Amino acid sequence: MNNNPNLMEDLDMNYKNKLEVNTSSEQAFLALNQGLHSWWGKISNSEFKAGGQFTIQFENEYWWTFKIIEYTPNLELVWKCIDGEPDFNKEWIGHVLHWEIEEQNGKCVINFHQVGLTPNIDCYDVCSNTWDRFITNGLKNFLETKK
Numbered sequence: 001m002n003n004n005p006n007l008m009e010d011l012d013m014n015y016k017n018k019l020e021v022n023t024s025s026e027q028a029f030l031a032l033n034q035g036l037h038s039w040w041g042k043i044s045n046s047e048f049k050a051g052g053q054f055t056i057q058f059e060n061e062y063w064w065t066f067k068i069i070e071y072t073p074n075l076e077l078v079w080k081c082i083d084g085e086p087d088f089n090k091e092w093i094g095h096v097l098h099w100e101i102e103e104q105n106g107k108c109v110i111n112f113h114q115v116g117l118t119p120n121i122d123c124y125d126v127c128s129n130t131w132d133r134f135i136t137n138g139l140k141n142f143l144e145t146k147k
Contacts, residue, residue: 015117015128017135019110023143025074028101028108030078031143039138053082062088066097076100091121110139 021028031039033048036056046054050071057063062085077099081092095116102109112135117127130137 013118015114015124015131017112019112019135019140020107021110021140021143022106023108023146025101025103025108027143027146028110029074029077030093031139031146032099032101032110034141035146037080040134055083057111061085064092065087069096072094074101077115085147089121090121092116092127108133 004036004056008046019129036054041056041130044055045065046052046058047055048071050068053065053067055065057112059062064081064085065083066079067082068077069080070076079097081097083088084092095114098111098113098115100111100113102111114129114131117131124142125142
């Protein structure tokens with residue numbers, strides 16, 4: 001893991017979100033790859049596999065590039081932010097975004113954890129609220145319409 005002291009803090013302080021939705025693990029995994037454009041942002045330069053990467057861009061021209069560290073179909077994805085908009089939110093560079101997918105009692109459970117997104121960084125309030133919206137509204141709505 002990165003030796004940045006901000007990332008080495010108590011892991012319980014990092015942003016987490018859990019989503020339960022009526023869908024399959026296959027659909028959830030697809031939504032976290034080729035489906036990102038439908039609920040998160042515009043995707044470019046994408047190669048969805050271990051060692052691959054993708055860039056996500058938003059209407060305000062902000063962007064981030066992620067390297068795909070773990071790629072286990074229908075179970076797990078780990079992305080590391082390796083680059084981003086130089087004038088906005090450089091704090092994300094080095095953050096690790098971890099998605100875990102499992103089926104429980106006929107539902108799909110998606111656990112998300114962003115290592116580095118803690119209350120002591122400038123963007124925490126904006127970023128955590130935005131993630132809440134993207135995950136609990138955007139991702140959930142996308143998956144519910146894909147049944």
